[in-house]
Amino acid sequence: MMAERRLSSREESLLEVQVEARLLRVKMVLLGSSGVGKSSLALRFSKDEFKASAPTIGCAYLTQVVCLHNARIRFEIWDTAGEEKYHSVTPLYYRGAHAALVVYDICKRESFARAQLWLKELEKQYFPGETVVGLVGNKADLSDGRKVSLQEGYRLAESKGLLFMETSAKSGQQISELLMTIAERVQKSTREDRGLVEWREVESVGLHQGERPHPLGTCCLVGP
Amino acid sequence: MEEVQQDREQPEVMRCTEPRSHCSPIETDSLEAAATVSLHGSSPEVQDCGTEGPFPCKSDGIKSSSSTNGPSEPELQGPGGEGPSERASNTNEVERASDLSEVERASNLSEVENASKPSEEERLSNLSEEERVSNLSEEEMVSNLSEEERVSIPSEEERVSIPSEEERVSIPSKVETVSNPSDVERASNLSEEERLSNEVSAGEINGQSQPQGSAKEEEDQPENVSDSASTDNTLEDSSEFMVTVLARATLEDQGEGPPSGLSEASTPAQGPAPSNQDEDVTAESWRRHRKHVFVLSEAGKPIYSRYGNEEALSSTMGVMMALVSFVQSGDNAIRSIYSDEHTVVFMQQGPLVLVSVSCSRQSEQQLRGELIYVYNQIVSMLTQASINRIFERKKNYDLRRLLAGSEKILDGLLNLVDSDPSFLLSAVHCLPLASSLRDSLSQILQKAITPNLVFSILIAKNQLLTIVQEKTVIEDARLEPADLHLLLNLIGASSAFQAGEIWTPICLPLFNPDCYFYAYISYLDPPECTVCLLLLSTDKEAFYAVAECKRKIDEGMRTQNALRSIAKAQSYSASQVGVSDLRHFMYKPFDVPDNHRQLTQFTSPEMEAPYSSEEEKTRLLDLYRYMHSRIHSNSRPLKLIYHVAERETLLAWVTSKFELYTCFSPLVTKASAINAITKLLRWIKKEEDHLFIRSPPKYSTTPNPSKSSRGGTTDNGFLTLL
Structure with a gap:
């Protein structure tokens, strides 16, 4: 598994993208306030494990390969720190992402409010429809202490045309469904030409690492 | 509870210097001395450089404390209170560069009425004595000490007896040289600071x-x-x-x-x-x-x-x-x-x-x-x-x-x-490793580089394995032990690192307090997570490039089967030194001029019985801290302390080449302790390559590296949102 993850060096994957890739690289970023379970979700996605973890520092990078009927998708998951001190860096992580998951804790009202702010932030960065944005209510296993109803989450997601799901990283509930849905949506959105341009752009960050990339370069191409 | 024991361990001599620990709270006439607020000025040096007449003030202080402590303090050597009695009691300690003028010293001494110890002249002449001693090589010094030892008359009931002044008189006096310029510097800086304070x-x-x-x-x-x-x-x-x-x-x-x-x-x-x-x-x-x-x-x-x-x-x-x-x-x-x-x-x-x-x-x-x-x-x-x-x-x-x-x-x-004593010693503890293995690890790191990569650090069991540094950066500044301690703590404090690869901004305050590095942190041996790789880059976009370095390192480690060798590496036990009575030690060599860019390190065996429980560990560390504070005292730095505690005997010794703290069983004699130290120093010399990183390798990431390390790390856009 590890070997497979490492299999694609930058050059190879660039090649693959150009030749109607079989292994697609999808950058996915997890956003949301601290303590909502982003790292636990990421760990579920990549290793199907659950471990209580200390607050993330900066950003953790994990990968997972998902097989769809006609392609394999290699998710590069950027699990960002929810703490405020890292907010100024998060653009670094979500720039050029194909999928963004905004996570809130169904037992914490304020995390839901915070999620709405994150969604606004993302709207500034992405064209609707180009980046798959998902709203995720986590900790569904603690529904006794629920403070944000299913309807509320659903309504918010619907009003913005987002993917919505309630999950539990602890129990594993809805995790693989979420990942598969994202994979399908990303694949669909990248079939259009625009998508491919965007992909190459992400690659170029890695290829010309020597030069300092334009801080806003990728944003401008991708964003409005 | 623990503290009480320590108090008991305090030898007689020490007691005199700390009269307050004996004042029972009920003795109300010692009120004034109970707490003091100190402003800029924590040492007698102030008085030497102070603009106001130092002596009246000083004697005031002494008077007040003596009047309060005297009656309740039968053990006190004299009515002179702390100041003088401290001096008196410490006469059998080796003194280090002290910029008290001789006149003052003499006058202080004369205040001590019951000072049973050596006369002022002896004292003064001894000052140059010690300087001389410190210029001797380690071996010489040890042998000299044991020489003195034979001559010396151990002071009667005193349990702490540091090779005393009288003993040292026997050594022929030589030229007075400042053996420890840094100390003098420190002292003078201090007095500068004090002078500034109003x-x-x-x-x-x-x-x-x-x-x-x-x-x-x-x-x-x-x-x-x-x-x-x-x-x-x-x-x-x-x-x-x-x-x-x-x-x-x-x-x-x-x-x-x-x-x-x-x-x-x-x-x-x-x-x-x-x-x-x-x-x-x-x-x-x-x-x-x-x-x-x-x-x-x-x-x-x-x-x-x-x-x-x-x-x-x-x-x-x-x-x-x-x-x-x-x-x-x-x-x-x-x-x-x-x-x-x-x-x-x-x-x-x-x-x-x-x-x-x-x-x-x-x-x-x-x-x-x-x-x-x-x-x-x-x-x-x-x-x-x-x-x-x-x-x-x-x-x-x-x-x-x-x-x-x-x-x-x-x-x-x-x-x-x-x-962790690393913080006390401001030095890095590295894991003992065969030098060939350490070199090959360094080579693996040296091969996996990318532009803007500055430091590659390999850590196992919270101790340093090896560190590889970018050449130009290291010419500019060096990685301080304190910065490395902060990094180690950061890694230890977050379990999240074990999940994947971390990319995070981090500032190294001693390197440059205003800029961020970008740290790539990943464990090389999941799921055990004992060997951790830390790569520091100045480029925030370099994640993929740096992650690629990790792949190379991973590969290199696998081909050499290095992980297994690292897993076998472990700290050593004090018994391996082969000196009976030696329970524990901490040895910190000082940078020698020709490789002064090197990271300050120290070596220390595992704490074993009787220091295996947490309380006992803490107790030993406390003793070390006490020794350290005496050695590094601002006002009366010492070179050598032989301290007989209740359950062990400690000897601390600082020279221009090293700083050493040793802990012996309580029954050790002064002569055998000194003998043991000679053996220990020989052993360390022999094992040097194994215990320390001898010369941290350097690399150059590009023929034309990004212009500067210090300035180049500035990241203005980063915090604009704050």
């Missing part, structure tokens, strides 16, 4: 700080704790800036005042906070913690408390800030408060105020060093520039917003500081 009217301070300061003292005062101030306290007494506070009197007057104030402010602990935060700050157990650390903003807003919710402590922190700003209004700065059991150390760093309230026996200097670590850890997360900018814009900013989630890192740091 004198504050003692009466004023006394009036103001009395109720607050002493009240605070009282509130966290556990019962059975011995005097933590020890030598330093004594020094305060003779300092002209010394202010005496009637601590006990206020205790009686104020009674339960401060605690009740606290209980008003205390709020029930909130939510699923970590256990430290849950603590009831009004409880007796809270007050009994060995060491509290508080961080607050200049506006008095609580930022961090080691124990208890900082919100609940806002009134306590308010008092602290009041003390700080009151003294500030007199164009001065408060440095410390001493009471019977507690030492309170204040430190202001930019807009932050850090306070340590400790009943460990550590010196003010050591506590200050720990506060600097706390400050630097905060800087490592936020950078100094952004902290300053935030508070410039908004004086009453609540920094907790930015530090949320980092309490664990600070907690972890403070626990490490308490349990």
